[in-house]
Amino acid sequence: MTEALKRDYRICEEIGRGRFGVVRRCEPLEPSAAPSSAAPSLAVKSIDKSAVSGDDLDSHCLLTEPKVMSLLSPHPNLLRIHNAYEDSSHLHLVLDLCDSPDLHRAVASSGPLPEPEAARILAQLMRAVAHCHRHGVVHRDIKPENILFDSRGRLRLADFGSAEVIGGGEQAAALRGVVGTPHYVAPEVVAGREYGEKVDVWSAGVVLYVMLAGFPPFRGESAVEIFGAVLRANLRFPPRVFRSVSAAAKDLLRMMLCRDASRRLSADQVLKIRLQLVIS
Known part of the structure; x- marks a missing residue:
């Protein structure tokens, strides 16, 4: 040292x-x-x-x-x-120092979270993501393992090793390259197209789904199968699991996990327009 x-x-x-x-x-x-x-x-x-x-x-x-x-x-x-x-x-x-269990370990040990708790965590996550995007930063690897909690229970987004600085507004650069974790990567990344900050909103939508269901929405036995499911983006809400989840939360998931990135919500839109429907 x-x-x-x-x-x-x-x-x-x-x-x-x-x-x-x-x-x-x-x-x-x-x-x-x-x-x-x-x-x-x-x-x-x-x-x-x-x-x-x-x-x-x-x-x-x-x-x-x-x-x-x-x-x-x-x-x-x-x-x-x-x-x-x-x-x-x-x-x-x-x-x-964040020595409390990360979100992955919390869901793995306790199962799906109650909707109000998932909404509280999502609100903190989207505040972090919106802050990144306002500074022209795309995280590119948002997943439960990178969502930590400090001693006060406050969420801390971590691991910026895959992040890129792209600028903002009309000056924002487009990204290429498959970066991220299969279950959480956006369709435009898998397809090899240029992409921008909304890949983080997709990943956060997958995180919300995992918090509510206990498993990711797009699954497979291998990375290739998972990528295929991501590209199809066939979002389903099994009644056995989503019986107690509100219609507002499902609508929010549909808009965050929209295959067309141009129609997908931005981080600020999740915070300002839709998140109140989940919390109310």
Whole structure:
């Protein structure tokens, strides 16, 4: 670890390990390195450069995450980056600590969520997504595993390794390339067409469906089968599962999981127009 990192933070126990590195709890040693009262706990994510392959995508992810997180911070529903350090072997990111179960683990352990709880989580998620889009950022990998919760139960959207900065308005660039997780990727991504920020709205719609049903809307035994189901976008609401789900929630899902991206709701529209129907 860099001397600067060890000078600023006490590195504590390991709390997670992934494909490219390890996450440890850490504590600030200097007042200047201390987080705000809104984020009292910290972790350091140490990315092993040697584990990142030389291909363009992995190298891009390594460089993109700290840049995008710095651009977007602070926001109450985004994982905040406090500092970044680099040495010859690792990139170290000091982040908010979220040690509660992520949304995937919460649904896996407890089953489908009551509609009011799903609506509350969706509202926080869409505030995070709308903030990203206002700053010209497309997340591209929204899924329950990347939806974390802090010690106060507040949602924090994480993992910006696949994100892209495309700008906004008429200056927004179009994206290409299959990026994301099969169950959550939008049809235009699978089809190889140019796409924009509304791929995040599709992914958030899948997340809402998973919260209400306990399983994704487009399924298959392999990635190829899942992609085929996504392209067909045949959205169904099995009565056994959706019996207690409101018509407003189903309408919202239809408009978020609209195959035609030009007719799909934007993140701001989900917040300003439709979400109140679910919460009411």
